[in-house]
Amino acid sequence: MRSPVTTRRSFAKAGAWSAPMIAATSHIPAYAASISIPEPVLRFGIFAQVAVEDAGQLITRLGTSSEFGGTPSTNGTVTGTTGTVSHGAGDFTPGGSLGGFNSGLYGGMGLWFSSPEDASGNKLAGTATLASGAVIEATYTVTFDEDYLVYGPDIYQQNTSNTIVAQTTGPAVEATGANSAPMRAVDGAETQDGVTWSATTTFTTTDSAVSSTGELEYAQLLFSQHPTFYMENPEASFSVTLRVVSGSLVGVTDDGQTVTYDLAGRTVTAELPVITAP
Numbered sequence: 058m059r060s061p062v063t064t065r066r067s068f069a070k071a072g073a074w075s076a077p078m079i080a081a082t083s084h085i086p087a088y089a090a091s092i093s094i095p096e097p098v099l100r101f102g103i104f105a106q107v108a109v110e111d112a113g114q115l116i117t118r119l120g121t122s123s124e125f126g127g128t129p130s131t132n133g134t135v136t137g138t139t140g141t142v143s144h145g146a147g148d149f150t151p152g153g154s155l156g157g158f159n160s161g162l163y164g165g166m167g168l169w170f171s172s173p174e175d176a177s178g179n180k181l182a183g184t185a186t187l188a189s190g191a192v193i194e195a196t197y198t199v200t201f202d203e204d205y206l207v208y209g210p211d212i213y214q215q216n217t218s219n220t221i222v223a224q225t226t227g228p229a230v231e232a233t234g235a236n237s238a239p240m241r242a243v244d245g246a247e248t249q250d251g252v253t254w255s256a257t258t259t260f261t262t263t264d265s266a267v268s269s270t271g272e273l274e275y276a277q278l279l280f281s282q283h284p285t286f287y288m289e290n291p292e293a294s295f296s297v298t299l300r301v302v303s304g305s306l307v308g309v310t311d312d313g314q315t316v317t318y319d320l321a322g323r324t325v326t327a328e329l330p331v332i333t334a335p
Contacts, residue, residue: 094312094314095175095176095181095314096175096176097173097174097181097308097309097310097314097315098174098175098176098316099171099172099173099174099185099306099316099318100170100171100174101168101169101170101171101318101320102147102148102168102170103147103148103167103168103299103323103324104133104145104146104147104148104149104150104154104166104168104299104325105145105146105166105298105299106121106134106144106145106146106163106164106165106166107119107121107126107143107295107296107297107328107329108121108122108125108126108135108164108329109142109290109329109332110125110141111139111141112137112138112139112140112141112142113138114290114334114335115289115290115334116288116290117289118286118287119287119291119332120197120210120284120286120295121195121197121284121297122165122281122284123155123164123233123234123281123282123284124233124284125164126143126164126165127141127162127163127165128141128162128163128164129162130163131149131163132145132149132163133146133149133154133163133327142332143164143329144327144328144329144330145163145164145327146325146327147325147327149164150169150277151169151171152275154167154169154277155233155234156230156232156233161234165233165279165280165281166195166327167234167277167278167279167280167281168187168277168299168301168320169275169277169278170185170187170266170268170276170306171268171274171275172184172185172269172273172275172308173185173270173308173310173314173316180270180271180274181270181310182270182271182310182312183270183308183311183314184267184268184269184270184308185268185269185276185307185308185309186265186266186267186306186307186308186309187262187265187267187276187304187305187306188265188305189238189262189263189264190261190303191301191303191304191305191320192259192261192301192304193259193299193300193301194257194258194259194260194299194300195257195258195260195280195285195298196255196257196297196298196300197213197256197257197258197295197296198254198296199253199255199291199294200253200254200293200294201252201253201292201293202252203252205291207249207252207253207254209247209256210285210286210287211286211289212284212286212287212288213247213256215244215247215256216244216246217243217244218241218242218243218244219283220239220240220241220242221236221239221241221242221260221280221283222239223239223264224236233279234277234279234282235277235279236277236279236282237266237267237268237273237278238263238264238265238266238276239262240261240278240280240283241260241263242258242280243258243259243261244256244258245258245259258280258285259302260278260280260283262304266278280299285297290332290334292331292332292333292334294329295328295329296327296329297326297327298324298325298326299326300322301320301321301323301324302321304320305318305321306318
């Protein structure tokens with residue numbers, strides 16, 4: 058029997074058979090297995106502030122509003138015996154919740170969220186959305202001294218419904234702050250228990266609020282656009298508790314990554330103690 062002879066023809070055939078395998082693997086980078094797409098992160102917060110416009114006056118506004126109480130203090134709190142005195146709680150919108158995000162003041166009452174970022178805080182191209190139908194409640198509690206007449210805020214109309222418009226640009230934003238989606242505000246029934254007055258306003262978004270990388274870095278719902286306050290210092294403690302009843306944030310990056318946060322149950326309370334009028 059003759060031994061197999063390796064000819065150029067047989068060698069070429071063997072080479073032709075194996076060449077596709079070499080070609081198929083030679084273009085795969087050595088680091089390909091380590092490539093990963095950053096998972097998106099959304100930053101968000103809720104905040105509340107109770108303020109008196111001028112603690113040195115009897116005739117002055119006291120309660121929650123976007124029109125007074127604004128401060129450069131990032132926690133929304135101002136101490137003192139004259140001028141604006143306030144107590145803020147929660148996480149206020151970066152850059153300011155009142156008067157615009159870039160040059161605004163901190164105050165009012167609301168909820169904010171960022172456009173998508175990575176875990177290090179670097180922006181990712183994409184959007185974040187709080188869908189229409191989110192529900193948030195603000196419960197106001199005013200506690201009087203036993204010797205005082207108990208009464209509700211001048212600016213509160215029980216069993217009424219009002220519309221809060223979306224405002225994202227223009228003079229209104231510079232004056233009071235951005236509101237990224239329209240809402241319906243319903244003032245519930247007032248109740249009195251001994252020396253305490255209380256009531257709850259329910260806010261429902263009627264369209265989506267959206268933040269977008271490179272366009273609107275933060276979206277904000279400013280509930281204090283529907284204010285509740287006294288026109289005269291009641292010499293009583295005033296607190297507000299803001300609670301998310303329902304609502305989810307959904308972040309989507311341009312490369313298809315998604316993240317969802319259920320905001321239901323998140324709560325913040327701000328209380329201004331008794332300010333004694335002069």
